[in-house]
Amino acid sequence: MKKDLRVILSGGGTGGHIYPAIAIANEIKTRFPKVDILFVGASGRMEMEKVPRAGYKIEGLWISGIQRKLTMRNLMFPFKLLSSLAKSRRIIKEFKPDVVIGTGGFASGPLLKVASSKGIPSLIQEQNSFPGITNKLLAKQVDKICAAYEEVKRFFPAEKTVITGNPVRQDLLKIDVNKEKALKHFSLDKDKKVVLVLGGSLGARRINQLVEANLEKFKKENIQLIWQTGKLYFEDYKKYNSGLVQTHLFLNEMNFAYGAADVIISRAGAGTVSELSIVGKPVLFVPSPNVAEDHQAKNALAVVKKNAAMMLKENELDEKFETEFFALMASEEKQKELGENIKKLALPNATARIVDEIEKLIE
Structure with a gap:
């Protein structure tokens, strides 16, 4: 195992994506005290505040979800996606991660897509019994899927899906x-x-x-x-x-x-x-x-x-x-x-x- 491990965690938009990512980062840090961890989130969302408070550095992508009705935000989506893919390529080129982990939310989409296309080991964690759109799209490309519910196996490739459960607060x-x-x-x-x-x-x-x-x-x-x-x-x-x-x-x-x-x-x-x-x-x-x-x-x-x-x-x-x-x-x-x-x-x-x-x- 490398001593100077480098890890990127990406996910956010809601606490449901952020807190599992922080819990995973804390566990990695316990096992590998010299690890270098970088978070990637969506600019302007709550992860930009919560992650630094937990003691980790974070980069923001210009990305948001698609609305169900026609809005200006939807018209901007292709530009945001291209911008986020370009920034993800730059982040990965500069940081040189050994592994990239996604916990859901729109920011994890571009980053995991770039990482998996470059052959960097990648893993996603799905918290819900019905997967979100980002994780559904990434499932075929990543190396491993950690899920909380048996029900998700019908959406994901069975051979790379493991039922681990969801990270919870350690005090609990x-x-x-x-x-x-x-x-x-x-x-x-x-x-x-x-x-x-x-x-x-x-x-x-x-x-x-x-x-x-x-x-x-x-x-x-x-x-x-x-x-x-x-x-x-x-x-x-x-x-x-x-x-x-x-x-x-x-x-x-x-x-x-x-x-x-x-x-x-x-x-x-x-x-x-x-x-x-x-x-x-x-x-x-x-x-x-x-x-x-x-x-x-x-x-x-x-x-x-x-x-x-x-x-x-x-x-x-x-x-x-x-x-x-x-x-x-x-x-x-x-x-x-x-x-x-x-x-x-x-x-x-x-x-x-x-x-x-x-x-x-x-x-």
């Missing part, structure tokens, strides 16, 4: 699920059930509206809520903070939140689903309908099919939530079954397994 693997300690952290009553509501760091409007509409029912059933409203909605919902209801803009110590929860209501982003599998608590997924290719609904469905979670789409909430969710709250048996089944889907060593595959490519 050491999750302290000591319930008593977690309840104490939130000053909660150990004799009452706890529901944890998660909508992501910005928040999920429809989930917040749902909780608000059912507050009386939660109170009537003596259910305690740890309600993470998100940054965009905290001012609207903080007025509901009371004995049974705790509103939080953000939850910094997720291990305590997971430890205290009996049941979780959550979105179904790929990273979230992977985390919740490790947590092993019963979950009701409310997938966001505002994501490309309806990824979240497909991720949730892959878990629901294994009798490992419940799912309600946003347009089903008014009709079904009260009946189905409170039936789950009343059934210890159903909670136990869902918790045990989702735990079976957990792949806690995903990051290490992905880096094992990377090592094989550069041996």
